[in-house]
Amino acid sequence: MxxxxxxxxxxxxxxxxxxxxxxxxxxxxxxxxxxxxxxxxxxxxxxxxxxxxxxxxxxxxxxxxxxxxxxxxxxxxxxxxxxxxxxxxxxxxxxxxxxxxxxxxxxxxxxxxxxxxxxxxxxxxxxxxxxxxxxxxxxxxxxxxxxxxxxxxxxxxxxxxxxxxxxxxxxxxxxxxxxxxxxxxxxxxxxxxxxxxxxxxxxxxxxxxxxxxxxxxxxxxxxxxxxxxxxxxxxxxxxxxxxxxxxxxxxxxxxxxxxxxxxxxxxxxxxxxxxxxxxxxxxxxxxxxxxxxxxxxxxxxxxxxxxxxxxxxxxxxxxxxxxxxxxxxxxxxxxxxxxxxxxxxxxxxxxxxxxxxxxxxATSATDNLFIVEFNGNAAQTISSSANTIDNAANMVALRINNTSGGVSLSSALNVGRLDLQSGVLSTNVANSLIINSTNNTQGVTNASSASYIAGPVTRRTNSTAAYLFPTGQNGFYRPIEIIPNSATPSTYTATYFRAANGSPVASPLTKIAVTGYWGVGRISGSDAVVQLALSGEAVPGSAANSVLVVAGYNGTQWSSLLGSNGTSISPGNAVNGTAKSDIQSNFNLFTFGVVGGDPLPIILLDFTATKSGSSANLKWKVDPVDIPQSVEILKSTNGRDFAKVGTVAGVDNVTTYSYTDPLSDGNNYYRLRMIDKDGSVVYSKVAAIINQANGFAITGFAPTLVTRNVKLNVSAGSGGTMDLYITDMSGKIWRKLGVQLSTGNNEQQLDLSDLSAGVYQVFGYMNGEKTGVIRFVKQ
Known part of the structure; x- marks a missing residue:
C-alpha cells in the first residue's frame, strides 16, 4: 500500500x-x-x-x-x-x-x-x-x-x-x-x-x-x-x-x-x-x-x-x-x-x-454516341444563343427524359437526333426544333404518348424513306410521316393541333376528323407523300361502310388527296391503320377525311356577330340538307380559351338562327360548335366584337400557307385606318398597307403573290395599339 x-x-x-x-x-x-x-x-x-x-x-x-x-x-x-x-x-x-x-x-x-x-x-x-x-x-x-x-x-x-x-x-x-x-x-x-x-x-x-x-x-x-x-x-x-x-x-x-x-x-x-x-x-x-x-x-x-x-x-x-x-x-x-x-x-x-x-x-447508324439528356422532375427550358446542340456529322442526340413538367424551347434549336423517353417537348414557331440527322429511323426514337413534341418540328431528309414527325398536343401523341418523292436533300416541318377545323368539305368527302389536324410545310426540296396513322382512336362519325383517306385543306375547303397513288383505311370506324396521300406539291393542313357511308355533313353558309348596345347579336345560316341537332355558342375573351355560354336546338327545315349574349368589356370572341344527329361536330370560324371605344383585333387570316390571295378579317371598336405590316422573321418590313376599318367586322382580300417564298408575320397598328401577330408561309 x-x-x-x-x-x-x-x-x-x-x-x-x-x-x-x-x-x-x-x-x-x-x-x-x-x-x-x-x-x-x-x-x-x-x-x-x-x-x-x-x-x-x-x-x-x-x-x-x-x-x-x-x-x-x-x-x-x-x-x-x-x-x-x-x-x-x-x-x-x-x-x-x-x-x-x-x-x-x-x-x-x-x-x-x-x-x-x-x-x-x-x-x-x-x-x-x-x-x-x-x-x-x-x-x-x-x-x-x-x-x-x-x-x-x-x-x-x-x-x-x-x-x-x-x-x-x-x-x-x-x-x-x-x-x-x-x-x-x-x-x-x-x-x-x-x-x-x-x-x-x-x-x-x-x-x-x-x-x-x-x-x-x-x-x-x-x-x-x-x-x-x-x-x-x-x-x-x-x-x-x-x-x-x-x-x-x-x-x-x-x-x-x-x-x-x-x-x-x-x-x-x-x-x-x-x-x-x-x-x-x-x-x-x-x-x-x-x-x-x-x-x-x-x-x-x-x-x-x-x-x-x-x-x-x-x-x-x-x-x-x-x-x-x-x-x-x-x-x-x-x-x-x-x-x-x-x-x-x-x-x-x-x-x-x-x-x-x-x-x-465517330458515327453510328444504330446507337446514340453523344447525348444531351434533360432528366429533371420539374419544368425545364433550353435557351441556346448558338441555336445548336450538334456536330458536323449530326451525331449529337437530344434526349427528353423529364418525369414531370416537360421541357420547353426558348430559342430555336438544331440537334442531330431526338430521343423521346419521357415528357413533352414544347416548341413554337419562333422557338422551333430542327432535327438535322437524315437517318430516317435513328433520327427520331422512342416517341410515345408519354413523350412527343407539342409544337413545330422540322426534319431534314435525303432518301425516299418514311420520316416520322413525333407531334402531339394536350396529352395526345399523333405522329405524321412524310415520304419524299426523291432523294434530293429536303426539309419539311409539321405541327399537330388538337382542335376541330370547321371548314367545308368537297365531294367525295362527307366529313373530316374533328379531333385534330396537322399543319405541314415544305421549306425546300422534293414533293412528298403525307402518311397519317390512326392511334387507337376512331374518326368521330365515321361508319363501317365508309373509308378514311388523307384530306387536305386548300384555303377554302377540305378535299380528298387519295388521287391515283394514295391509300385508304377500311372500315371507316377502324382505330388502327395508315393512309397515304397522293404525291403532294402543295402543303398546308392535313387530317383524316371520310368518304361514303354517312349523310352529308353540316355546312355553315354564314355566321356574323354584331354589336347592339351592350349585347352581341349572333346570326348564322346552315345548309337545309343537314340541319344540326344543336348548336353550342362558345365565347372567349382572349381568342384561345372558349367556354359555352348557350345552346340553340336545330329545327327541321329551319336554316336561319340567332342568339343574343351580354358583352364583356374589351374583346369578345364567338364560335359555333355544331353537333350533327350522328354525333359528329363541326366548328365555325371565329367572329369578334370589340366592346370599347377603341380597340381592334385580327380575327382571321387564311390560308396561312399562301400562294397568292389571303382573306383578312378584322373586328374594330371604332372606324379608322389600320396600318398593316408584313415582316420577315428578322423583323424586316416587306409590306405596309393602310386598311380602312369600320365599326364591327371587316373583311378584305390581300394579294401577296409578289412576296418571295419564306416565313412571314402580319400584325396591325391603330391609335397606338397593336394586334396579335399571325405567322404564315409564302410558297
Missing part, C-alpha cells in the same frame, strides 16, 4: 512539474530573425516541448535545418507571418486543442528557399490527438527554381484533426498535404486554393459550401486520386496553362465523384480541359449537385476515351443548370469511340455565348 502511495505521489509531482515547465511564449524579435535565437522570444528562451507559441506581429522567421516540437502555434492580431527554411525543418505541434490556430485576418506561410533536394522545406505535422483550426490563411510555397521538387508539407497524423474555416493555399512548388477524409475538414465558406502545377489534391471532408480552386496549372493537372470524392464547389481558373503540354489536360475525376456545389470553368487559356478519362479502365460518372458554369477562354470536353477503353460510357450529371456564356463544350474527343458520352441536366440549359458540340468524328 505504501509503495502504491509513493508511486502516485511521484506521478502527481511529475505532472505538476511538467505543467510548471510549459510556457506561453510570444515572438518579440524583428523580421528576418532566427527561430533558434533566444533573444527573439518573450521568455528569452527558445520554445520547446509543451510550450504555446504566439505570433501577433507581421514578421519573417528563418528556421534552417531545425527540429521543432511545441504544444501549439497561434498567429493572431491580423499578422502576416512567414516561416522560411533553406534546409530541412521538422515542425510538430501536439496540443489537444488549437495546436495550430490561425485567426481570422491573420496568415501563416511556410516557404522553402532551398534549391537542391526534394526534402528541403518546412514539414509541419499535427501529432496524434491534436487538433487545429484555420480561420485565416495558411499557405505553403517553395522557391521557383524549375528544378526544385516539392517543398514544404503539411501532415495531419491519424487521430489528429484540422478544421479549415478560412483558406488553405498551395503555391508553386509547394509539397503535399498528407491527410484523410477523417482529419482534414473544410467547413462552410472555406477555400482550398491549388495555385501550383501538378501536385495532389488532399483527402478531406468538404462541406457543400466549401470551395476548391485550381489556379496554378501550367503543364500538368493535379492528381485527384482513384477513390470517389465528395467535394464542395470547384472553380478552375488557370490562365497560364501552357500549350506546350504534349499530353491531354484531364482532371480524370474518379468514378462516382460528387461535386456538391457548382463546377465552374472560368479560364483555361483557350485550351481543352477533359473532365473524365479512363486510365484505370473504369467508366466515368461525375455528379454536380448545383450548376455547371463555363465562361470565357475555356474549352471543356466531357470525356476522352483512352485506347482499349473506347466502349466505355461517361456521364456528367448536372442537378442544377448548365450555364455557358463563352468558350466551347464538347462531349467527346476520341474519333473511334463506341461507348456513350452524356451530359445529363436536371435544371435549365442556358447558353448565352460559345459553342456546344462533340469534336469526335
Amino acid at each position: 505504501r509503495k502504491l502511495y509513493i508511486l502516485l505521489l511521484c506521478l502527481l509531482i511529475t505532472l505538476h512539474s511538467s505543467t510548471l515547465l510549459a510556457a506561453n511564449i510570444t515572438w518579440t524579435g524583428s523580421t528576418g530573425g532566427d527561430w533558434n535565437d533566444p533573444s527573439n522570444w518573450s521568455t528569452a528562451t527558445v520554445p520547446g516541448a509543451g510550450d504555446n507559441v504566439t505570433f501577433n506581429s507581421s514578421v519573417t522567421v528563418t528556421m534552417d535545418d531545425l527540429t521543432i516540437g511545441i504544444a501549439s502555434l497561434k498567429v493572431t492580431g491580423n499578422s502576416n507571418v512567414i516561416f522560411t527554411s533553406a534546409g530541412i525543418t521538422e515542425f510538430t505541434v501536439s496540443a489537444a486543442t488549437n495546436a495550430l490556430a490561425i485567426d481570422n485576418g491573420s496568415s501563416l506561410k511556410t516557404f522553402t528557399s532551398g534549391t537542391v533536394d526534394d526534402d528541403f522545406g518546412i514539414h509541419l505535422s499535427l501529432l496524434t490527438g491534436s487538433s487545429g483550426v484555420i480561420n485565416g490563411t495558411f499557405t505553403m510555397e517553395a522557391n521557383d527554381d524549375p528544378y526544385l521538387g516539392w517543398g514544404s508539407s503539411l501532415t495531419i497524423n491519424t487521430g489528429a484533426t484540422l478544421a479549415v474555416n478560412g483558406t488553405l493555399t498551395m503555391n508553386p512548388h509547394a509539397g503535399v498535404i498528407e491527410s484523410t477524409t477523417a482529419n482534414l475538414i473544410f467547413n462552410t465558406g472555406s477555400n482550398y486554393i491549388h495555385n501550383m502545377d501538378a501536385g495532389i489534391i488532399p483527402s478531406a471532408t468538404w462541406d457543400a459550401a466549401s470551395t476548391l480552386q485550381l489556379t496554378g496549372l501550367i503543364y500538368r493537372v493535379p492528381d485527384f486520386g482513384s477513390a470517389a470524392l465528395s467535394l464542395g464547389n470547384v472553380i478552375i481558373n488557370t490562365p497560364n496553362v501552357s500549350s506546350l503540354n504534349q499530353f491531354i489536360f484531364s482532371l480524370n475525376l474518379p468514378n462516382t465523384t460528387v461535386i456538391k456545389g457548382n463546377l465552374s470553368v472560368v479560364n483555361f487559356n483557350n485550351l481543352t480541359l477533359v473532365l473524365l478519362t479512363d486510365v484505370t479502365g473504369v467508366p466515368g460518372l461525375v455528379t454536380v449537385n448545383k450548376n455547371f458554369v463555363l465562361s470565357s477562354n475555356s474549352a471543356v470536353q466531357l470525356a476522352y476515351s483512352g485506347f482499349s477503353y473506347e466502349n466505355n460510357d461517361y456521364t456528367l450529371q448536372v442537378n442544377g443548370d448548365y450555364i455557358q456564356s463563352a468558350g466551347a463544350f464538347s462531349l467527346q474527343g476520341n474519333n473511334s469511340v463506341t461507348g456513350t458520352s452524356k451530359l445529363a441536366i436536371k435544371g435549365n440549359f442556358v447558353q448565352t455565348g460559345g459553342q456546344f458540340t462533340s469534336s469526335s468524328t
Whole structure:
C-alpha cells in the first residue's frame, strides 16, 4: 500500500512539474530573425516541448535545418507571418486543442528557399490527438527554381484533426498535404486554393459550401486520386496553362465523384480541359449537385476515351443548370469511340455565348454516341444563343427524359437526333426544333404518348424513306410521316393541333376528323407523300361502310388527296391503320377525311356577330340538307380559351338562327360548335366584337400557307385606318398597307403573290395599339 502511495505521489509531482515547465511564449524579435535565437522570444528562451507559441506581429522567421516540437502555434492580431527554411525543418505541434490556430485576418506561410533536394522545406505535422483550426490563411510555397521538387508539407497524423474555416493555399512548388477524409475538414465558406502545377489534391471532408480552386496549372493537372470524392464547389481558373503540354489536360475525376456545389470553368487559356478519362479502365460518372458554369477562354470536353477503353460510357450529371456564356463544350474527343458520352441536366440549359458540340468524328447508324439528356422532375427550358446542340456529322442526340413538367424551347434549336423517353417537348414557331440527322429511323426514337413534341418540328431528309414527325398536343401523341418523292436533300416541318377545323368539305368527302389536324410545310426540296396513322382512336362519325383517306385543306375547303397513288383505311370506324396521300406539291393542313357511308355533313353558309348596345347579336345560316341537332355558342375573351355560354336546338327545315349574349368589356370572341344527329361536330370560324371605344383585333387570316390571295378579317371598336405590316422573321418590313376599318367586322382580300417564298408575320397598328401577330408561309 505504501509503495502504491509513493508511486502516485511521484506521478502527481511529475505532472505538476511538467505543467510548471510549459510556457506561453510570444515572438518579440524583428523580421528576418532566427527561430533558434533566444533573444527573439518573450521568455528569452527558445520554445520547446509543451510550450504555446504566439505570433501577433507581421514578421519573417528563418528556421534552417531545425527540429521543432511545441504544444501549439497561434498567429493572431491580423499578422502576416512567414516561416522560411533553406534546409530541412521538422515542425510538430501536439496540443489537444488549437495546436495550430490561425485567426481570422491573420496568415501563416511556410516557404522553402532551398534549391537542391526534394526534402528541403518546412514539414509541419499535427501529432496524434491534436487538433487545429484555420480561420485565416495558411499557405505553403517553395522557391521557383524549375528544378526544385516539392517543398514544404503539411501532415495531419491519424487521430489528429484540422478544421479549415478560412483558406488553405498551395503555391508553386509547394509539397503535399498528407491527410484523410477523417482529419482534414473544410467547413462552410472555406477555400482550398491549388495555385501550383501538378501536385495532389488532399483527402478531406468538404462541406457543400466549401470551395476548391485550381489556379496554378501550367503543364500538368493535379492528381485527384482513384477513390470517389465528395467535394464542395470547384472553380478552375488557370490562365497560364501552357500549350506546350504534349499530353491531354484531364482532371480524370474518379468514378462516382460528387461535386456538391457548382463546377465552374472560368479560364483555361483557350485550351481543352477533359473532365473524365479512363486510365484505370473504369467508366466515368461525375455528379454536380448545383450548376455547371463555363465562361470565357475555356474549352471543356466531357470525356476522352483512352485506347482499349473506347466502349466505355461517361456521364456528367448536372442537378442544377448548365450555364455557358463563352468558350466551347464538347462531349467527346476520341474519333473511334463506341461507348456513350452524356451530359445529363436536371435544371435549365442556358447558353448565352460559345459553342456546344462533340469534336469526335465517330458515327453510328444504330446507337446514340453523344447525348444531351434533360432528366429533371420539374419544368425545364433550353435557351441556346448558338441555336445548336450538334456536330458536323449530326451525331449529337437530344434526349427528353423529364418525369414531370416537360421541357420547353426558348430559342430555336438544331440537334442531330431526338430521343423521346419521357415528357413533352414544347416548341413554337419562333422557338422551333430542327432535327438535322437524315437517318430516317435513328433520327427520331422512342416517341410515345408519354413523350412527343407539342409544337413545330422540322426534319431534314435525303432518301425516299418514311420520316416520322413525333407531334402531339394536350396529352395526345399523333405522329405524321412524310415520304419524299426523291432523294434530293429536303426539309419539311409539321405541327399537330388538337382542335376541330370547321371548314367545308368537297365531294367525295362527307366529313373530316374533328379531333385534330396537322399543319405541314415544305421549306425546300422534293414533293412528298403525307402518311397519317390512326392511334387507337376512331374518326368521330365515321361508319363501317365508309373509308378514311388523307384530306387536305386548300384555303377554302377540305378535299380528298387519295388521287391515283394514295391509300385508304377500311372500315371507316377502324382505330388502327395508315393512309397515304397522293404525291403532294402543295402543303398546308392535313387530317383524316371520310368518304361514303354517312349523310352529308353540316355546312355553315354564314355566321356574323354584331354589336347592339351592350349585347352581341349572333346570326348564322346552315345548309337545309343537314340541319344540326344543336348548336353550342362558345365565347372567349382572349381568342384561345372558349367556354359555352348557350345552346340553340336545330329545327327541321329551319336554316336561319340567332342568339343574343351580354358583352364583356374589351374583346369578345364567338364560335359555333355544331353537333350533327350522328354525333359528329363541326366548328365555325371565329367572329369578334370589340366592346370599347377603341380597340381592334385580327380575327382571321387564311390560308396561312399562301400562294397568292389571303382573306383578312378584322373586328374594330371604332372606324379608322389600320396600318398593316408584313415582316420577315428578322423583323424586316416587306409590306405596309393602310386598311380602312369600320365599326364591327371587316373583311378584305390581300394579294401577296409578289412576296418571295419564306416565313412571314402580319400584325396591325391603330391609335397606338397593336394586334396579335399571325405567322404564315409564302410558297
